[in-house]
Amino acid sequence: MRKPLLPVVTIALAATLSGCITVTAPPTAVDPTVPGQPPASSSVDDDTAEPTPAKPAAADPTDAPATLRALTCEQLRTAPLGNGTERYNGYADPIRLVDGMWSGEDGTVVHLQQPCAIGDLTGDEAADALAPVLMDGGGTGKFWQVVMYGNIDGQPVYVTMVDIGDRTPVESISISSRQATVVYLTRPEDASSAEVAVRRTAVYRLSGSRLVEVSHTDTPYTP
Numbered sequence: 001m002r003k004p005l006l007p008v009v010t011i012a013l014a015a016t017l018s019g020c021i022t023v024t025a026p027p028t029a030v031d032p033t034v035p036g037q038p039p040a041s042s043s044v045d046d047d048t049a050e051p052t053p054a055k056p057a058a059a060d061p062t063d064a065p066a067t068l069r070a071l072t073c074e075q076l077r078t079a080p081l082g083n084g085t086e087r088y089n090g091y092a093d094p095i096r097l098v099d100g101m102w103s104g105e106d107g108t109v110v111h112l113q114q115p116c117a118i119g120d121l122t123g124d125e126a127a128d129a130l131a132p133v134l135m136d137g138g139g140t141g142k143f144w145q146v147v148m149y150g151n152i153d154g155q156p157v158y159v160t161m162v163d164i165g166d167r168t169p170v171e172s173i174s175i176s177s178r179q180a181t182v183v184y185l186t187r188p189e190d191a192s193s194a195e196v197a198v199r200r201t202a203v204y205r206l207s208g209s210r211l212v213e214v215s216h217t218d219t220p221y222t223p
Contacts, residue, residue: 069154070127073116076100079149079156081110081133086160086209089135094158107138119175121206126151130180132170133161144168146182146204148211162204162211166193180204180211185221197221 077100082088088095095102100112113132121128129149136142144164149156164170164184172183181203185196202216 068124068126068151070118071129071149071151071154071156073118073129073131075156076112076116076129076131076149080158081147081161083158086158088158088161109136109138110134111136113144113170115170115173117173117175117180119180121148121175121178121180122150123178124151126154128159128175129156130173130175130182132173141166144170144184146170146173146180146211148180148206159206160209160211162213164202167196171199178205179214186218196223 076097078097080094080096081102082091082094084094095104095110097110097112102110104110111134113134116129116131118127118129120126121130128151131147131149133145133147134142135145143166145161146164147161148159150159151157164182165186168184168186170182170184172181174181181201183199183201186198186200187193187195188198191197197220198218199221200216200218203214204211205214206212
């Protein structure tokens with residue numbers, strides 16, 4: 001005998017009308033064979049992938065240290081003595097040494113002497129030059145001077161000179177801490193010009209465009 005279905009149908013219909021039944025559709029699968037569909041993304045990292053090396057930062061040319069070329073003693077052998085504002089021994093025009101020597105029409109001869117010294121006297125960290133010069137006028141006088149050249153772009157430019165006397169040969173010159181030390185032979189003030197009895201160590205410093213003696217010490221000298 002068949003059982004009546006009315007109660008079951010009534011319950012199903014009531015549940016549908018009350019919204020208690022939720023139907024969830026399955027996710028739509030991506031068919032790789034269908035063109036136009038994006039491929040499924042993957043969150044798995046590939047540990048075997050080689051990283052792209054980072055580009056090195058471009059060097060800043062302003063960070064490169066400047067190269068300050070020092071003067072050389074050899075350059076002084078063809079350098080001029082004097083300039084437009086600083087005359088050498090009263091000469092109206094600069095005189096240019098040729099192989100370390102210059103001869104004037106009046107018979108005066110100028111010889112570049114040794115030793116030469118290289119070092120910074122101006123404070124710009126470009127090494128300058130000092131050298132002794134002997135001026136021979138043809139008589140008994142043999143006048144010694146110390147000449148300074150400044151360093152302008154690696155070229156010697158005459159700055160000034162200091163006269164250290166007649167027949168006073170220079171033994172050594174050195175530059176340190178922006179000061180020049182000159183050792184030369186001289187004599188007491190009351191001695192004859194032919195006598196040499198003192199070894200003087202004089203220290204000079206550049207003041208403006210002049211070499212100024214800041215100190216000196218004397219010791220006895222016997223020829």
